[in-house]
Amino acid sequence: MPTLDEIRQAARQLDGRIHRTPILTSSALNERFNGELLLKAELFQKTGSFKVRGLLTKLLRLSAEERERGVITVSAGNAAGALAWAARNAGVPATVVMAKTAVPAKIDAARGYGATVELVEGDLMAEYARIRDERKLTGVHPFDDEDVITGHGSLGLELLEDHPEIDTVLVPVGGGGLISGVATAVKLVKPDIRVIGIEPEQADVVSRSLEAGEARTLPTARSIADGLAAPVCGTRNLPLIQQYVDGVVRVREDSLLEATRLVMSRTKLALEPAAAASFAALIEGLELDGVTAAVISGGNLDVSKLML
Known part of the structure; x- marks a missing residue:
């Protein structure tokens, strides 16, 4: 704690x-x-x-090797934009997994900050885990x-x-x-x-x-x-x-x-x-x-x- x-x-x-x-x-x-x-x-x-508070804190505490691999998160929208912004400012590649039904403005924001956006259907957490493991990215959970x-x-x-x-x-x-x-x-x-x-x-x-x-x-x-x-x-x-x-x-x-x-x-x-x-x-x-x-x-x- x-x-x-x-x-x-x-x-x-x-x-x-x-x-x-x-x-x-x-x-x-x-x-x-x-x-x-x-x-x-x-x-x-x-x-x-508020999401940048936690996600930037996480990014600042990653090891150099974790940052070099690139980061990934899963989000309805706000965490996606926050991680994308934090990663861009830290020079770290970022991928975000979002539902195809996510708010278009939030999808556009994540892309605008430079993240790779993966729009998926079905179980978001399962898709997040699959993409993370396949690409050997550093997972950043949006809240847990x-x-x-x-x-x-x-x-x-x-x-x-x-x-x-x-x-x-x-x-x-x-x-x-x-x-x-x-x-x-x-x-x-x-x-x-x-x-x-x-x-x-x-x-x-x-x-x-x-x-x-x-x-x-x-x-x-x-x-x-x-x-x-x-x-x-x-x-x-x-x-x-x-x-x-x-x-x-x-x-x-x-x-x-x-x-x-x-x-x-x-x-x-x-x-x-x-x-x-x-x-x-x-x-x-x-x-x-x-x-x-x-x-x-x-x-x-x-x-x-x-x-x-």
């Missing part, structure tokens, strides 16, 4: 390489949800999402990796460095990479802080894993919040979630869409549905408790999904 010193070391490695994203406020959202909200705007991060988790912890440190008064943190949940890193960091700094995860009803692998007491896999995971539609819960992520997260709630698809429109209209932030998960939970009745930070995890939006 990452220690606080390791997370701080990762934050120092990232300093000057990525953005320290702003924390914003909205009086309209405070009034709508009857509380004090702070919005951690990771949509302004390099490549438009200690270095990735440690890098994501830098976001939690930033939250409490900028606003030590925070009482609760709301975090979107996919396979568990972001919440395991953020929860570990904030709990090690401030043990009495609350951490709540939010995931789509149609992609609730972390909730099911918590209920089963072991990492589970879903036969299918589809959501308008494509960034949260991970079919598996990370085996390294689950123990951290069990130890440091106070609860994970499921939200409906209509709430995710309503939340995306609400935040966009009130703040003018072009967030993607995955990043609106916290607000979907608030729409469905989650009550604010003290000063609450909501992580707006990304802004790689498929505009067509917002059309009436």
Whole structure:
């Protein structure tokens, strides 16, 4: 499990390489949800999402031989772009495995950063493993990796460095990479802080894993919040979630869409549905408790999904 010193070391490695994203406020959202909200705007991060924190951390810690072979990851989109960007800046060849149904803008972004994009059908993880082994590439898991988790912890440190008064943190949940890193960091700094995860009803692998007491896999995971539609819960992520997260709630698809429109209209932030998960939970009745930070995890939006 990452220690606080390791997370701080990762934050120092990232300093000057990525953005320290702003924390914003909205009086309209405070009034709508009857509380004090702070919005951690990771949509302004390099490549438009939090993913660069963990993936760049991983890349910086690879051996010279691992980097020379080239790296590969599997992604719905944001991890693909993040790894492609990090690899380009480090001079490392990158391959990303994505579903043929992935958001076209996210496919284009990965290619634009210089990655080789493999569009596949069927079991993404199986195709990722096959291509990795056939080409002898260095695998970089998008969330089930200690270095990735440690890098994501830098976001939690930033939250409490900028606003030590925070009482609760709301975090979107996919396979568990972001919440395991953020929860570990904030709990090690401030043990009495609350951490709540939010995931789509149609992609609730972390909730099911918590209920089963072991990492589970879903036969299918589809959501308008494509960034949260991970079919598996990370085996390294689950123990951290069990130890440091106070609860994970499921939200409906209509709430995710309503939340995306609400935040966009009130703040003018072009967030993607995955990043609106916290607000979907608030729409469905989650009550604010003290000063609450909501992580707006990304802004790689498929505009067509917002059309009436």
